[in-house]
Amino acid sequence: MPAANVWRKVNVIGHVNPDTDSICSAIAYAYLKNQASEMACEPRRAGQLNRETEFVLKHFDVEPPRLCTDVSPQIKDIDIRRQPGIDRELSVKAAWSMMRDTEIDTLCVTDAEDELLGLITVKDIANANMDLMDTGVLADAHTSYRNVLATLDGEMVVGDPDAEVGGNIYIGGSPDVMEEQLKPGDLVLVSNRYDTQLCAIECDAGCIVICNGKAAPRTIETLAREKGCSIIITPYDIYAAARLVSQSAPVRHFMRVKDLLKFSVDTPIEDARRVMASVRHRYFPILDKNGKYCGVVSRRNLLNLHRKQIILVDHNEKTQAVDGLAQAEILEIIDHHRIGTLETTAPVYFRNVPVGCTATIVFQMYLENEVDIPKKIAGLLLSAILSDTLMFRSPTSTPQDEQAANALARIAGEDIQSYAEQMFEAGGDLTGKTAEEVFVSDFKVFSRGDVKFGVGQSSYMTEKSRSAAEALVGPYLPEAAGHHALPMVFYMFTDVQKQSTDLMFTGHDAEKIVRAAFHVEPENGKAVLPGVVSRKKQLIPPLMAAMQELTM
Incomplete structure (x- = not known):
């Protein structure tokens, strides 16, 4: 199961409907931050790539950033309770003990691959314990004697612990009454009275449970083996054993399997809140990106929210940003446009320079931080500058842009004129486009x-x-x-x-x-x-x- 604390990545992201500068600057700046700071940054894109940008990434053999269209908080942005899943064969008593020890009222039942099979709550266990007339619960649930042994702190002196209980629960008393009521295969709770034990075995009981920790006489053990009757010795008296034994049933017999309310780690917090408000459940299962169980969440967990951390490049206007930005934590803004309508809840590092391209600013920051620019990164930054400045023809182009492009072209091994023509031609290709x-x-x-x-x-x-x-x-x-x-x-x-x-x-x-x-x-x-x-x-x-x- 995943660790409770995961180093959260900072998303470096450009504007919606991204252009080449937006994508390339995000990739290059994320690489710079990873080299020059303790941040773990990941470049993201807020929309589909245009053909020019596709050409650039393919030309320099760079994977496109992952898509991110909404930075609203999700379940993965809160502290999920990493409660382990339980095996479906676990006894009801063991499940209740786990709830008590861990102070949780819901347990999720999983298989060996962490697939969610169902869940059981303290209410389900209470309902099971209150059904005192259900003497056939162990047989109906195909309960193994191993569960009975664990529940009664017992020792099996005759029989197979992996065999299943085959009959009803019966409290042994007068042999006369037992002969009339006892059925073959029943599990019989008996005292140390020899005649009661003998009668139960002769009536073809499936198992006798001798209470108060008394050892079975050798003649009883011998007869039990001959008749195929198991013998369990428990330290509990008959009253306690009678109350406990039905709790040997496995949780799969009582767990909920239909219409389970569960969330994914990618479920938006607001969606989870609406669902939680409509039901009286306290804990809800969480599935990871692969659909595997990874923990539970409650309403209380929603209060401890870790907002997504964002670095914006090539824009600073709310209308150009991904959805949910108001619920995210903006750490930095690197841009070359006019200062727009974006507001932040705290001071941020804001670098806004009147040059023709954000990539020019990123190039300057590489130099300031004395970080070597890899060939691929140089190619991306060069492409962004050529695109945004229209190969220095745009009035927004500055000498800084041209100087940066020339330096980057040398690192990338590209001829500016030839490469720019290829890039613009690829961007202008309308084949198959709507x-x-x-x-x-x-x-x-x-x-x-x-x-x-x-x-x-x-x-x-x-x-x-x-x-x-x-x-x-x-x-x-x-x-x-x-x-x-x-x-x-x-x-x-x-x-x-x-x-x-x-x-x-x-x-x-x-x-x-x-x-x-x-x-x-x-x-x-x-x-x-x-x-x-x-x-x-x-x-x-x-x-x-x-x-x-x-x-x-």
Whole structure:
């Protein structure tokens, strides 16, 4: 069973609908933190990879980060009680003793592979003990004599401990009465009276339990062997033995197996709370990622919550972040965009630098921490810079970006011009792509006051590729606006070589805003913007200024 305390990893994650910078910076920064700090960091992605990023990861033989779309707390983020599972053959008495000793009222029944078979509660045991008239419980439950021995602290002097009890429980008394009532195979509790023991054996009892620790006479032992009757000696008197013996039945006879309320380690805490509030159970089984039993959880455990620890890269706006961020603990933010709407509950390390790419900042941090950059990591950082700066053509590109790219290209062994053309060409390939897949490949949501709007961007090396993308995605924009519940959506189709953008849009007042922002006359839902290639620096600020002006 897993250890109680596991070193929790910090998720390094970019924005939803991740671009190459978002993915590559997450991978590179997680590697840096693992080398330069005591943190255990893991890169994650908040959405599907676009084709450009797929090309980059394949080119440098790097596995894509695992998907993470929600960082809300889950069962695995609380202290699960690592209560061991019990064997289905364990006696009811042993189960109750375990409950008493460990101060728990629910035990989970598992097999040797930790598969959950059922559970038994103290209420189930109480109900079993209260059914005093069920004298056939041991036979019905196919109880082994080994359980009877353990329950009665007994010693078997005749018989096979692994054999099963075959009849009812009977308290031996007058031989006359026994001859009338005793049935073959019954388990008979007797005193040290010779005539009672003899009568029970001659009436074909399956087992006699001699109470008060008295030894059986040799003649009784001999006769018992001849008749196939087992003999058990217990130190308890008949009253105590009678009360205890039915507790020899295995827990499988009483355990609950249908409609078990159980949770996975990945179950959201809020879902677990709703279920727990609807029932009166106290403890609930937990299954690990492989569906194996790993412990139990109670309402009290939900109070001791360990929020997921997050490092954000390439974004600092709530609208661009994974779901559940408000319930996570943000440790750091590494970004190169405007400071947005994100709030934190405590001070964090926030590094925001006006460069063209987050990867440039990460490269600088490698140098500051004197950590060697592996060839693969250098290739990822180089790719991110070339992508975000459009190979230094974007107005957001700075000398720092170009210097970093040149240094990284030497480490990665890549020619910038040749590699960039391959990367952009791969990103512009629309073969087999749907309009939605192209649309979400690099799409972000922004807000200005009470107004929310979305802006997407795709970059292409040729006029032919850009025109094909416009024909595919343009008609989809109204549907995309509805799907994302946005009043306006703008989409940039950027020609890297010509450094020009065709801006397509949809929504009420969208055309009026474009006209005011760029002083152009749109036609058929499209505006041609020569020299505009940067969403961050050349598109978002004019759009927001126009929105503010038109709403005043």
